[in-house]
Amino acid sequence: MKLKQKLAISDSGFIFDPTTGESFSINQEGLTILQLLKEGKTEEEIKKIFLNEYDVDETVLDRSILDFISMLKNYNLIENGE
Amino acid sequence: MEKKKFERPVIKKVQIGMPSKFGLKSEYAPIKEIDGVPVKDLIQQYGSPLYVFSEKTIRETYAEAYKAFSTRYPKVQFAWSYKTNYLNAICKVFHREGSWAEVVSGFEYEKALKNGVPGNQIIFNGPYKTKEDLVTAIKNHSYIHIDHYDEYYMLIDIAEELQLRPQVAVRVNMDTGIYPQWSRFGFNYENGEAWDIVQRILISNKMDLVGLHCHIGTYIMVPWAYSTAMNKLIDLFLGIEKKFNKHLQYIDIGGGFASKNTLKGAYLPGTDTCPTFDQYADSITSTLINSSINIEHLPTLILETGRGLIDDAGYLLGTVHATKRLPDGKNSYITDIGVNLLFTSFWYDYKITPAQEFGPYTEESVVYGPLCMNIDVLREYVQLPPMKKGDHFVISRIGAYNNTQWMQFIMYRPNVVLIDTDKKTHIIRKKENYETFAIQEQIPEHLK
Amino acid sequence: MENNICIAVSGLNATDNPGPGVPVARALRESKSFGNARLIGLAYENLEPGIYMPGIVDKTYQVPYPSVGSENLIKRIEYIHEKENIKVLIPNFDAELHAFINNEKRLKDIGIATFLPTIQQYEERHKANLPEFGKKYNVLVPKSMNITSANDIAKISSAFNYPVLIKGKFYDAYVAFNDEQAIMHFNKISSKWGVPIIVQEFIxxxxxxxxxxxxxxxxxxxxxxxxxxxxxxxxxxxxxxxxxxxxxxxxxxxxxxxxxxxxxxxxxxxxxxxxxxxxxxxxxxxxxxxxxxxxxxxxxxxxxxxxxxxxxxxxxxxxxxxxxxxRYSWDLIVPMEKFQILSTLGEIEND
Missing domain, CATH: 3.30.470.20 (ATP-grasp fold, B domain)
Known part of the structure; x- marks a missing residue:
């Protein structure tokens, strides 16, 4: 899973896709996932980090990340070919 | 190290031209408790979904309404509209506060009697009263509000049969300048029908005409409509005094006060547009006081307000059963509250509030019920903070009509709980079970 | 009274369907008395041009639409007031007037003055009440009728001669030449602004x-x-x-x-x-x-x-x-950072 390379992620939770001109807003959890993805972390690694830091059970987390990633795909924020 | 609270990660497009909710403080706070009792505990103890009524709110709302009228007019009597909510415990709270009962069927009449309401404090309304209903009501000296000529003739027959004088009022319908005009109940004012029935009653002398009644509609947002209605009733009242030298005991202006719920299609929320009890009271009582009715013969003013008195006291607690992404990318929730439990969601945009802390981020969501039917939608479009499976939420202002118009459909109806003024909880209607329905059913021999 | 007081204005949508916020701000800027006032913009949408135009407002805050409830709107104003000490608020958006009129006293108590019609004045001049208004104040008005359902369209031809005007409660007015057009306009307007819809004689x-x-x-x-x-x-x-x-x-x-x-x-x-x-x-x-x-x-x-x-x-x-x-239109060049700041923080300082 690779984020679109040119994606601009601001700490305030504003995402700008310079290739399309679309901008997005995101909550803290989503921002963390994007930043981790940008650092090259895998889905598994991200899950581990969340389980450590957040009060959340694994099923709910799995389900939430799955849904979030489907939204990233929906918005074309994932590199093609993945 | 204490772990952070988890909210579903969400991303949404910054809408160009649309208001961006992001960055603004959340528009509302979670409802974590009702009258000091945690929502979580309520659901743990009584299950989800769960209806919760606040006795405190009922009593406070009643007191507010009563005060609005009684400070403006000397003789005021409320009659609890059974059809709005006839759970016995709820009715009893109103009766304890001093309300009479206003019923519209034999079933409701029976309930009122069993709730200990004296017959001469029951108002019997509606277009469908059977002969048996009328006989009981006459024997109990209840006030019968005549809806049509056939009912009037039936009353004459029964009166002769029983050798009793029914206590009656005439229900009047009229044009008050609002839409829709409720013209199907009672006798029309403008075409002279109302005056005609009044004369027949008084000339035949088989029953006692004690009052006039009208009920101009429902969810009336314009208090002046009541003033128009009252003027027309006063005209009849004075006509009766003049021609028959008779002073009626009461004028029943009915109900129809709006609650703070937002009607579908309304731009501004109901909390901003709903008139106050004071505004309604002012419109109604000033018309009476300023009329030429002699001060000594001022009639008792009866009010049958239902929705306005109970809506705010009722809550429906529910749980997110699943979150589901729709093909268009929109978020949806499948919850355990269906339209069968929240019948009124067909015309209200109910406020849905999560029962736990949430961040400032909201997303556009659809809220579905559990029924396997396409129409089972609580909100088609609502901005909600992200909730996850198992999260609880509260639907507010559902006290009116939902416990009378609910439907048992594919599932059992849940517990109804009353929180008393000491914050103690009581089940006032038990969750249904298999036996509830089995007992009503019978299997023919050949199918056993 | 010192002339560097803070004045808040809404309606910065100087678009092809413009709100009055930008010209109001411009008028104050050019006034003798309030040329040095601090002008605060209140914006409902993040692309309202007045937010970004030079020399109009000093700072803009986003505010929630009145449709989410006046309580939220007023709370937001109170928050802004804490930071800015607003002396006068000039609302310029029709749908917000109801909320500001109803909360006039609450705002006054914290030191924000408004100069708005009373709720009675506001209500009785409503398009839907125009016939009564005309009668009461002896002013000629066109004949009109309020409708709340598309079914009532059928009544139009018996009461009026086409063409008629179909008008929304807050905004929008279209000419209809027959029932079909009236239904179309009814649906369009009611989905946006709710009912009633006003049918008015075309003068x-x-x-x-x-x-x-x-x-x-x-x-x-x-x-x-x-x-x-x-x-x-x-x-x-x-x-x-x-x-x-x-x-x-x-x-x-x-x-x-x-x-x-x-x-x-x-x-x-x-x-x-x-x-x-x-x-x-x-x-x-x-x-x-x-x-x-x-x-x-x-x-x-x-x-x-x-x-x-x-x-x-x-x-x-x-x-x-x-x-x-x-009037003319003018293209403003805006760095995306400004849009980003407003979209994430809900407020932005103008340079």
Whole structure:
């Protein structure tokens, strides 16, 4: 899973896709996932980090990340070919 | 190290031209408790979904309404509209506060009697009263509000049969300048029908005409409509005094006060547009006081307000059963509250509030019920903070009509709980079970 | 009173369907008394041009739409007030007026003055109540009917001759020539602004407008009549000319005097060929062409602020006749950071 390379992620939770001109807003959890993805972390690694830091059970987390990633795909924020 | 609270990660497009909710403080706070009792505990103890009524709110709302009228007019009597909510415990709270009962069927009449309401404090309304209903009501000296000529003739027959004088009022319908005009109940004012029935009653002398009644509609947002209605009733009242030298005991202006719920299609929320009890009271009582009715013969003013008195006291607690992404990318929730439990969601945009802390981020969501039917939608479009499976939420202002118009459909109806003024909880209607329905059913021999 | 007070204005949507916020701010900037005031913009949407235009507002805060409830809106204003110490608030968006009028006292108690019509004035001039308004104040109005359901469209042909105007409660008006068009407009308007929808007799003649300001005691402090020279497809004036119409001014004085109107207003009227004036609408606020009034000699926003603050001020007696205004559009170059800051923080300082 690779984020679109040119994606601009601001700490305030504003995402700008310079290739399309679309901008997005995101909550803290989503921002963390994007930043981790940008650092090259895998889905598994991200899950581990969340389980450590957040009060959340694994099923709910799995389900939430799955849904979030489907939204990233929906918005074309994932590199093609993945 | 204490772990952070988890909210579903969400991303949404910054809408160009649309208001961006992001960055603004959340528009509302979670409802974590009702009258000091945690929502979580309520659901743990009584299950989800769960209806919760606040006795405190009922009593406070009643007191507010009563005060609005009684400070403006000397003789005021409320009659609890059974059809709005006839759970016995709820009715009893109103009766304890001093309300009479206003019923519209034999079933409701029976309930009122069993709730200990004296017959001469029951108002019997509606277009469908059977002969048996009328006989009981006459024997109990209840006030019968005549809806049509056939009912009037039936009353004459029964009166002769029983050798009793029914206590009656005439229900009047009229044009008050609002839409829709409720013209199907009672006798029309403008075409002279109302005056005609009044004369027949008084000339035949088989029953006692004690009052006039009208009920101009429902969810009336314009208090002046009541003033128009009252003027027309006063005209009849004075006509009766003049021609028959008779002073009626009461004028029943009915109900129809709006609650703070937002009607579908309304731009501004109901909390901003709903008139106050004071505004309604002012419109109604000033018309009476300023009329030429002699001060000594001022009639008792009866009010049958239902929705306005109970809506705010009722809550429906529910749980997110699943979150589901729709093909268009929109978020949806499948919850355990269906339209069968929240019948009124067909015309209200109910406020849905999560029962736990949430961040400032909201997303556009659809809220579905559990029924396997396409129409089972609580909100088609609502901005909600992200909730996850198992999260609880509260639907507010559902006290009116939902416990009378609910439907048992594919599932059992849940517990109804009353929180008393000491914050103690009581089940006032038990969750249904298999036996509830089995007992009503019978299997023919050949199918056993 | 020091002249660097803080004044908040909404309606910065200087688009092809413009709100009056930008011209109000511009009028204050150019006024003798409030040229140094700190001007705060209140924006509902993050692309309202006034947020980004140089020399208009000093800072903009996003505010929640009134449709989410006035409580949220007022709380947001209170938050902004804590930071900015707003002295006068000039709401310029129709749908928010109800909330601000109802909360006038609450705002006054924390030191924010408004200068708005009373709730009675606001309600009785509602398009839906226009027939009663005409009767009560002896003003000619076109015949009209309120409808709440598309089923009522069938009643139109028995009560009116087509064409008729189909109007929304807050905005929008379309001409319908038959039932089908009326249904189409009904659906379009009701889905946006709710019911009732107003069906109004179509009066033939010349449309004339007056911008005016009443002091709440019956006195007219400003009044400029204008005829629209060019109207956009959204029905907005793109150009207009000030006219010398004594009868129209008299009518304006009559309306302000008999209603005791407080605040800015716009009268929309039709002048028929036999010189009758039919009142179509009273907008209970300053209209978007207010800067034209400033241009012909009546700085209405300045006077309104003075009235709101109980400062001494004289009514305007004259204006330049035969002066025109022409609106134009202008492309502003905006770095994305500004949009980003507003979208994430809900407030932005203008440079």
């Amino acid at each position: 033939r003649g010349t449309e004339v407008n007056v911008i005016a300001l009443g002091d709440g005691k019956g006195n007219t402090y400003a009044a400029v009549p204008m005829r629209k020279l060019y109207i956009t497809d959204k029905g907005k004036a793109w150009s207009g000319i000030s006219i010398d119409d004594e009868k129209l001014l008299e009518l304006t004085h009559h309306i302000i005097n008999s209603t005791k109107w407080r605040g800015g207003m716009e009268l929309e009227l039709i002048k028929t060929n036999d010189n009758k004036y039919y009142l179509l609408e009273i907008n209970p606020r300053i209209p978007a062409w207010v800067y034209f009034a400033v241009g012909v000699g009546q700085n209405i926003p300045e006077t309104l602020v003075k009235l709101a603050l109980n400062m001494p001020v004289e009514p305007f007696e004259s204006y330049d006749i035969g002066t025109m205004f022409i």
